[in-house]
Amino acid sequence: MPTDLIDTADEILEALRDGQRVEDRVFDRLLPMPLRKASYQYWTSVRVATRVGAWLRDGGARRVLDVGSGPGKLCVVGAITARIEFVGLEHRAHLVEAARHLATTFGVQHRVKFIQGDLEAFPDHDAFDALYLYNPFGENLFLPNDHLDDTVEISRARFHREIRRLETILMTLRPGTQVVTHNGFGGRFPGSYTLERSERAGVNPLRLWRQGERPSPDDQYWDEGAEALRDGDITEPY
Numbered sequence: 001m002p003t004d005l006i007d008t009a010d011e012i013l014e015a016l017r018d019g020q021r022v023e024d025r026v027f028d029r030l031l032p033m034p035l036r037k038a039s040y041q042y043w044t045s046v047r048v049a050t051r052v053g054a055w056l057r058d059g060g061a062r063r064v065l066d067v068g069s070g071p072g073k074l075c076v077v078g079a080i081t082a083r084i085e086f087v088g089l090e091h092r093a094h095l096v097e098a099a100r101h102l103a104t105t106f107g108v109q110h111r112v113k114f115i116q117g118d119l120e121a122f123p124d125h126d127a128f129d130a131l132y133l134y135n136p137f138g139e140n141l142f143l144p145n146d147h148l149d150d151t152v153e154i155s156r157a158r159f160h161r162e163i164r165r166l167e168t169i170l171m172t173l174r175p176g177t178q179v180v181t182h183n184g185f186g187g188r189f190p191g192s193y194t195l196e197r198s199e200r201a202g203v204n205p206l207r208l209w210r211q212g213e214r215p216s217p218d219d220q221y222w223d224e225g226a227e228a229l230r231d232g233d234i235t236e237p238y
């Protein structure tokens, strides 16, 4: 079907399965109105979600955990196109509800689950073999007008708290675990990770990391913000 005629959920599903392009403005019509407006700033595009699903599937992933899954766009598009499982962790209850609804709309609820909570509810490491991080805590640094809503704590202190917790989690993930960052996650990768892919998704860096066999010495990190990591350069950790 020509791209500009794709409209209903069934047509979107068929197009995604066939590898056809689906415009975000078409996909986003299936989200509740206030969430459509936030899409450009907050939700992964259909094109990038498809790419991430393919990277992780090709790298051997079977179940991906999206930390801060919003209304489930990455999880649902990834489950349809890559045909692997996704788990979304999201602290806003109304986004979890929207995400479950989206998964049901596309009939992929058997492959996509959502957990409501923050990093306290981070699942057991055996429950996934890949992570997706679309700058999940960045909102804590935005000006109030750019916040999604005020249903959760948003603060600079929270940003630093969550980054510290996530850096600790990253250190302890099982060898072979893949992690995709989209515009970074605000923190640093332990030196035990290897950068396997790096490219631009629009203006944002999209990177695939993999946890190695050995835990990293405490003083070795990859800094995602470092100039040396831009535009596909792969360098030694410092």
Ligand SMILES: C[S@@+](CC[C@H](N)C(=O)[O-])C[C@H]1O[C@@H](n2cnc3c(N)ncnc32)[C@H](O)[C@@H]1O
Residues within 6 Å of the ligand: 041, 042, 043, 044, 066, 067, 068, 069, 070, 071, 072, 073, 074, 089, 090, 091, 092, 095, 117, 118, 119, 134, 135, 136, 137, 148, 162
């Ligand atoms: C930039 S959006 C990304 C949404 C989704 N991963 C995507 O790519 O479309 C970040 C999401 O993380 C959620 N979030 C932020 N901090 C969180 C935390 N500490 N625990 C769980 N979810 C969080 C926000 O509510 C928001 O939905």
